[in-house]
Amino acid sequence: MSRGRFITFEGTEGVGKSTQLAQAERTLTDLGVDVLVTREPGGTPLAEDIRALLLTPRDEAMNDLTELLLVFAARAQHLYGRILPAIESGRWVLCDRFTDATFAYQGGGRGLSADRIAQLEQLVQGDVRPDHVVLLDAPVDVGMARARHRGALDRFEQERAEFFQRVREAYHARAAAAPERYHRVDASRTLADVTRDVTSLLTSLVAESRST
Numbered sequence: 305m306s307r308g309r310f311i312t313f314e315g316t317e318g319v320g321k322s323t324q325l326a327q328a329e330r331t332l333t334d335l336g337v338d339v340l341v342t343r344e345p346g347g348t349p350l351a352e353d354i355r356a357l358l359l360t361p362r363d364e365a366m367n368d369l370t371e372l373l374l375v376f377a378a379r380a381q382h383l384y385g386r387i388l389p390a391i392e393s394g395r396w397v398l399c400d401r402f403t404d405a406t407f408a409y410q411g412g413g414r415g416l417s418a419d420r421i422a423q424l425e426q427l428v429q430g431d432v433r434p435d436h437v438v439l440l441d442a443p444v445d446v447g448m449a450r451a452r453h454r455g456a457l458d459r460f461e462q463e464r465a466e467f468f469q470r471v472r473e474a475y476h477a478r479a480a481a482a483p484e485r486y487h488r489v490d491a492s493r494t495l496a497d498v499t500r501d502v503t504s505l506l507t508s509l510v511a512e513s514r515s516t
């Protein structure tokens with residue numbers, strides 16, 4: 305049994321991650337790949353409870369370090385309970401956000417140091433990293449306009465545009481530092497154009513996996 309692949313979808317709010325993940329699942333399934341679609345924070349019942357703690361607005365302000373530790377607590381549960389067993393059994397895991405989001409939101413957005421985040425990454429994940437990161441990239445106002453018709457805003461959505469601009473810049477820096485693993489897709493285009501690029505990427509990754 306060959307190992308599966310771990311592919312994450314990243315980007316600022318409303319760029320189309322959920323939409324592309326649903327399409328990606330269909331694409332891979334049509335190609336005969338056994339797929340698990342999941343998300344962070346969350347992905348297991350306990351990790352989904354932590355997600356609710358992270359997203360629900362409350363009167364008491366959440367300390368940035370508390371937020372960081374909750375994100376990694378959820379990740380430990382998800383990684384060892386669900387992601388790694390799936391990859392080891394040959395499935396391809398498509399995950400809506402992973403640790404790049406921590407570097408982008410808690411690092412770029414909140415201003416926590418990348419070194420501190422990297423320490424937790426090492427503690428929780430060891431050497432596990434996504435094989436590929438699909439970075440859906442669009443100007444912050446484009447994503448916000450797409451996402452903000454859903455009613456009450458969660459704790460992150462209540463942040464200002466400047467916060468999301470820092471998040472986007474942190475994603476750019478991560479992608480520039482490891483271009484072989486990051487696939488930046490211009491998500492400001494039509495749904496058909498974005499879907500075509502993501503489908504083409506996944507098709508080539510499957511072909512590559514079968515030729516090795």
Ligand code: Z5A
Nearest residue numbers: 317318319320321322323344345405406409450460494495
């Ligand atoms: N967070 C964190 O801080 N640290 C971490 O380590 C992790 C997460 C893992 C929850 O994430 C929050 O957790 C997140 C960061 C934090 N907060 N924020 N912001 P989430 O992924 O659940 O939340 P989100 O980013 O807000 O996701 P979203 O708003 O659901 O956006 P999306 O999945 O990228 O978009 P979508 O639902 O696919 O599309 C939005 C709408 O646009 C929808 O109506 C689509 O039909 C439409 N759409 C999609 N693509 C297109 C195109 N190309 N053209 C036109 N319209 C489109």
